[in-house]
Amino acid sequence: MKDPVPEPADPSDPDHPRDSPAYGSTPRSGAAPASNGPKVVALGGGHGLYASLSALRTVTDDLSAVVTVADDGGSSGRLRRELGVLPPGDLRMALAALCGDDEWGRTWSEVVQHRFRSEGDLHGHAVGNLLIVALWELLEDPVVGLEWVGRLLGAHGRVLPMASVPLDIQAEVELDGAVTTVRGQVACALTPGRVRSISLLPPDPPACPQAIEAIEAADWVVFGPGSWFTSVLPHLKVPELARALHESSARRLLILNLVPQAGETDGFSPERHLEVLREHAPALLLDAVVADGAVVSDARALEKAAGAMGARVVLADVAASDGSARHDGPRLAAVLAEIFRAKR
Template identity: 35%
Template sequence: MPTKGTGRQQPKQLRVVVIGGGTGLSVLLRGLKNEPVHITAIVTVADDGGSSGRLREEMDMPPPGDIRNVLTALADTEPLMEKVMQYRFSNGTGLAGHNLGNLLLAAMNEITGDFVTAVKALSGVLAVRGDVLPASTQSIQLKAEMEDSTIVTGESQIPLAGKKIKRVFLEPHDAAPLGEALQAIEDADAILIGPGSLYTSILPNLLVRGIFAAITRSQAHKMYICNVMTQPGETDEYTASKHVRVIHEHVGDAFLDTIIVNSAEIPAYVLEKYAEKGAAPVPCDLPQLRKLGLHVVAKPLVTFEDGYLRHDAREVSKQVVSLIKRRRKAQSG
C-alpha cells in the first residue's frame, strides 16, 4: 500500500554525464560515485597504444583501456578485484604488456559478439555504479594537423611529435555515435567535460558525429573540469582559458557554462618533479575566463598521491553537485 504523506513528490535523482578518458576521468569518478547522482560515463575509443592498441588491431574491437579504467573506478568491489582488473603481465609470449582487465573485455566481446553488451556484462560482474558507454563502437583513428601542416596519425603518437598541434580530427569523420550515449546526454542534469588529455582524451569524444549536437540540444549545465598541469607535447604553456578556446574552436560553438579550476599553490618540490618531465601548473587566468562568459569556480582542488598531483575527487564532486542543485533551485524558484 502507498504510504500516506504530504503528497509532495520526491525530486528525481540527479543525472550526470561525464565525457573524457584517461587517468583524470577515473580519478574524478571515484569521488563522484559516492554522491547521490546517477553517472553515465561516455568514454573515448581512439586509443591505439599498448595493450589496448594490440587488442584493437588483433581482435578488431574498440580499444578497451579507457573503458577498463572507468569500470574499475566506478566498481563497488573488493580491493583485490581492482588489482585483478589492473594487473599487467610482465612475462609470457604474447601476454607480456597485456592488462588482464583488457583481456576480460576482449573475452566478453567475443562471447557476446558486441562490445557494448560486453561492457554491460562486465559492469554487472563488478557492481558498477552507473553506466559506462563508448562514444562510438566503430574503429576510430585520431589524427592531428600540426602548426607546420604535417599530419600525425594515432592518439599515442601525437604527444610524441614534438610539434605544436593546430587541430585534431577523426577518421572516419562520420563515425556513428552510440544511441544510448545520445539519450544519456539528452536526459542529463549536468554534463562534465574532463579532466583528461585535451587533444587525445576529451576532443575525440566531442568530435564523434552527433555527440556534440546532442550536447548543444541538452538543457544540462555544461561544465569543464580543467587539468591541473600542462601535458608535454599537447598543452605546453596553455592557460585555463586556452584549454576552453581550443574546445570551442574544435566544435565551433562556445557552449560551456562553467569551468572548475584549481587555485591552490603547488609545493616547490612537486613543481620540480613535474618540471623534469616538461610539465607546469595550468594558470587560472580569471580575467580571460570571464571574458569567455564562463562562471568560474576557482578553489584548491588537488591532492598529492603516489608522487603525482591528482584532482581532489571528493572536493570536485561536491562542487559539481552543489552547482547542479543551485541551478535546479534557481530554475524551479
C-alpha cells in the same frame, strides 16, 4: 556476499544471453533502485575520466561514462589490431573508477587494472582488457559486454563507448613553422610539435546509440579533465554525439586540468584550454568551469574565456595534497555536489 555473475552460455545455445528477451538491457535482477542525485554523463578517457568518475560516483547514483575509443597503443592497440575490436583500455579504466570502496570493489578494481609481466605474448596486457574483449566475443555486443563487466565489478554507474567503431585521431601539428599531419592517439600525444587541431577517421563514425540516449536524458554533462586533444575534444568530432551535446537540455560543466600535458598542451594556460575547445566547437555553451585556484595565474583572463562560452568560473581547492598533478576525489566531489545543488 554478492550474487555471483552467471557464466555466459555457449554462443550456439538457444538460451545464450544475446537471444534472451533481456539482451540489450542491464543484466540485473529486480527493480532498479531509486536514484539519488542528478542524471550525470561524464565524457573523456584515461586518467582524466578516472578522476572525474571517482568523484562523481559518490555524488550521484545515476552516472554514465561516455568514453573515447581511439587508443592505438599498448595492450589496447594490440587487441584492436589483432581482433578488430574497440580498444578496451579507456573503457576498463572507467569501470575501475566506478568500483566501490568496499572490499569487493577494491579487489576487482585492482584485478582489472593488473598487467601481466612476462617474456611472452601476455606481457603488458591488462586483465580487464582481456575480460572485456572475451565478453564482447561471447555476447557480440560491446555495450552489453560492458554491462556484464560492470555487474561483476559492482560498478556505480554505466560505461559506454562514444562510437560503435574504433577511431583514429588525426592531428595537424606545427613544428618550426612547418605544419604536418600525424595519425594515431599515441603519435598525437607524443608529438614534439604544437597540436593545432584534430579530426577523426572515419570522419562520420556511428555514435553509440545508448550514449546519445544518455546525453539526451542527462541533467548535467561533465567534460574533462584529461588529455585535451585525445580525450576531451574527440567527443565533439563525432557528428551525432556533438549534435546531442549541443541540443541536450542538460547543463554543461568543464573540469580544467591542473597542469599542461607534455607533448599535447605544452605552455597552455587554463584559458587557452577553453579557447581551443571553442575553436573546435564554436557553438558549444557551458554553464560552469571548475579550476584549481592555485594553478590560475590570471583569473580575469580565465573568466573572460569562460564567459565567451556562457560559463561562470568556480575556483576551488581540488588538487591532491601530495603535490602531484592529479585531482583529489573527495575534494572534487564536494565541489561538484555544491554546483549540482546550485549552492556554488
